[in-house]
Amino acid sequence: MANRLSRIRLSRRNFMVGSATAAVAMPLVGARAGSQPERPSETIRYTAPVKLTINHQPYELNLDLRTTLLDAIRDHTGLTGTKKGCDHGQCGACTVLINGTRVLSCLTFAVMADGREVTTIEGLAREDSSLHPMQQAFIDCDAFQCGYCTPGQIMSAVGCVHEGHAASEGEIREYMSGNLCRCAAYPNVVAAILQARDETRKA
């Protein structure tokens, strides 16, 4: 892995010269009467090629190593169904499946998932474009209001069922506890999972 890494040094000064808008805007923001502007510190950027299979589609991305799997999915593949909520592992909005298990894509650097199979909300629908039973159940049960947490809720719900943690309402609540819904559509989320449970097991 290490020898695949390339090292790009980029000074902020050079970057500023190349970016006219930034160069104009910065002095207005940063200016303080009588004070010398601080010399910008050098920015080091490390990049690496990262291979991901997302929804059965292979991608080869050249990424800044700091790129989270979430940002790689949203900003580098155009799949914006996966949502960034807290970006801190608290809310579950960014939940995707990696090799079938649900993980928080905001707390995974893309490079850590190199070579893995990722499933996002866009990968759930069937080939004929009909909805996955869990997606349909969320609609049927009105399991969202604003909908922002919904892709994460649905991915987590699919994981929850496949893990075998959807036997009862109580178990569903416990094993869906990593997904917050600010609109508090929780009862309907539980209802949707109960509705789609058996079909999801077969799907």
Add this chain to the structure above:
Amino acid sequence: MIPGPFEYHRPTTIADAVKLLCDFGDDARPLAGGHSLIPMMKLRLATPSHLIDLQALEALKGIRREAESIVIGPMTTQHELLSSQIISKSLPILHEAALVIADPQVRYRGTIGGNIANGDPGNDMPALMMTLDATYRLVGTDETREVSVRDYYQGAYFTALEPGEIMTAITIPVPPVGHGYAYEKLKRKIGDYATAAAAVILTMSDGKVATCSIGLTNLSETALLAEDAAQLVIGTALDDATLKKASAAAEAIMSPAADGRGPVEYRKHVGGVMVARALKRAASVAV
């Protein structure tokens, strides 16, 4: 929310990992599940310039029984602990504790090694390890050390682990068959660190406590062993007066910080309540 720049390494042998950690010293951090380190990196509370990802080190994974001990690889995830028959049979308190750590997504990636190695006082497993009297194997370039958990935690995020060392095994003596156990954790919501938590392992004989060990989570700069409180309950049937004394003895060694989880007085008070609850429940499941 963007971490500082770092170089990424994914060694495939423990020797390579140790060499990388040794070569880069304080500039390197081992990366296990990343669910403590990555948030800290995003807040720039940690800015390692080299990340040593341990995910390819199969030798650091797995749970096995060796004579009278259970040996757990530090890269074993909380989810794997929960799925392990060995754990649920021989160390059921770890099963119980893993269930109240974070949430399912986090438990798929979060590892026991990550939970115990970095010395975060909010983490649950250090107090469990103290209660169970675990030993950590630390491997460096020249030396392999077996460090008792009692000597490992020295302060918040300050441990006996030296730069260039890696934890390779957690050895836990198996408690006697029929022992009582409980981990009582008070938290504001699922996924939160403990406001206060207490772990108890005990054995009963003729309705009285024969042996007892009590660990405390998030009530000081490190996990604590409440030795005086444990000593107080030995030989008793855990009557109310004894429980009160044990709680008070445990509270006497607590020094929690005042934070969003409550002022110091409150956290000490509920710490005492957790001790009493854990003692009672442990006794009720002891055979």
